[in-house]
Amino acid sequence: MYNKDVKRLKINYKTLEEFKKFKEYGIQELSMLEDLQANISENEIESPFFGIYLGDSLVARMSLYKRGKKYDQYFEPSQEYLEIWKLETLKDYQQQGYGRALIEFAKSFNLPIKTSPRVKSSEFWNKMGFTPVKYDMDRDLGENPLVWQPAGVSQKA
Amino acid sequence: MYNKDVKRLKINYKTLEEFKKFKEYGIQELSMLEDLQANISENEIESPFFGIYLGDSLVARMSLYKRGKKYDQYFEPSQEYLEIWKLETLKDYQQQGYGRALIEFAKSFNLPIKTSPRVKSSEFWNKMGFTPVKYDMDRDLGENPLVWQPAGVSQKA
Numbered sequence: 106m107y108n109k110d111v112k113r114l115k116i117n118y119k120t121l122e123e124f125k126k127f128k129e130y131g132i133q134e135l136s137m138l139e140d141l142q143a144n145i146s147e148n149e150i151e152s153p154f155f156g157i158y159l160g161d162s163l164v165a166r167m168s169l170y171k172r173g174k175k176y177d178q179y180f181e182p183s184q185e186y187l188e189i190w191k192l193e194t195l196k197d198y199q200q201q202g203y204g205r206a207l208i209e210f211a212k213s214f215n216l217p218i219k220t221s222p223r224v225k226s227s228e229f230w231n232k233m234g235f236t237p238v239k240y241d242m243d244r245d246l247g248e249n250p251l252v253w254q255p256a257g258v259s260q261k262a
Numbered sequence: 263m264y265n266k267d268v269k270r271l272k273i274n275y276k277t278l279e280e281f282k283k284f285k286e287y288g289i290q291e292l293s294m295l296e297d298l299q300a301n302i303s304e305n306e307i308e309s310p311f312f313g314i315y316l317g318d319s320l321v322a323r324m325s326l327y328k329r330g331k332k333y334d335q336y337f338e339p340s341q342e343y344l345e346i347w348k349l350e351t352l353k354d355y356q357q358q359g360y361g362r363a364l365i366e367f368a369k370s371f372n373l374p375i376k377t378s379p380r381v382k383s384s385e386f387w388n389k390m391g392f393t394p395v396k397y398d399m400d401r402d403l404g405e406n407p408l409v410w411q412p413a414g415v416s417q418k419a
Contacts, residue, residue: 136396188403191404242310242327247347
């Protein structure tokens with residue numbers, strides 16, 4: 106059994122190089138790289154990324170981002186909540202509990218969580234206790250939002 | 263040379279069955295199916311979907327949705343704009359100009375356009391004249407937004 110410690114990721118050249126192994130590498134990462142190049146000093150940039158290392162290598166990551174009550178369009182009563190995006194385990198390490206460890210870490214804050222996975226993964230999210238929202242075109246557009254809420258919180262009707 | 267007429271899609275059981283062939287089938291389509299089942303009458307539900315038929319078959323589609331000025335976080339000055347999502351050509355019909363025809367249709371409204379493609383397709387969007395936004399975490403979260411704007415419109419700084 107591997108140790109699955111979830112760590113907040115420091116944004117430095119090594120981390121950004123490891124991010125390139127993940128499919129959901131996008132303009133957020135490119136923007137971090139530019140910020141780093143403009144500043145020189147390492148380990149300074151705050152990021153919403155958390156991950157799990159196996160030895161020296163990052164094998165799973167997610168972005169876990171706290172959104173203020175004013176952005177909440179999903180929960181009743183309206184409140185602070187977390188958004189997960191870019192949850193991904195590298196191919197060779199899938200089905201070994203890394204994704205679950207990241208989700209359990211996110212749930213430990215005891216805030217409602219919203220995600221909108223980019224790939225077909227409904228079986229996984231279902232096992233994690235996430236359920237689809239009732240679709241609302243102006244709010245959800247082309248997304249497929251899934252939510253999880255702690256006791257005492259409901260989805261907006 | 264095929265005729266590439268872009269049509270607004272009527273939401274009926276036939277269309278929803280054809281939607282299942284597209285990878286980006288999600289809760290929006292499931293919600294349309296439920297609405298249809300609850301109402302019985304066909305062709306009644308308004309949708310933001312447009313597509314191209316080859317004979318009797320839908321081979322390409324997109325959702326083209328007008329968003330009000332109050333939602334505009336991308337353009338200068340703030341204004342009505344279009345969002346494209348779920349742009350997709352069925353595998354056997356790719357590289358034949360269907361995607362381009364849909365984009366040209368969208369541009370013909372002469373409004374700025376935002377999209378956030380779910381798959382790696384930057385070469386296509388680049389050819390279509392779309393450019394990445396400057397990443398802003400609170401606005402863009404895990405998205406990779408691309409925009410196109412007609413003459414006289416800029417991106418927000």
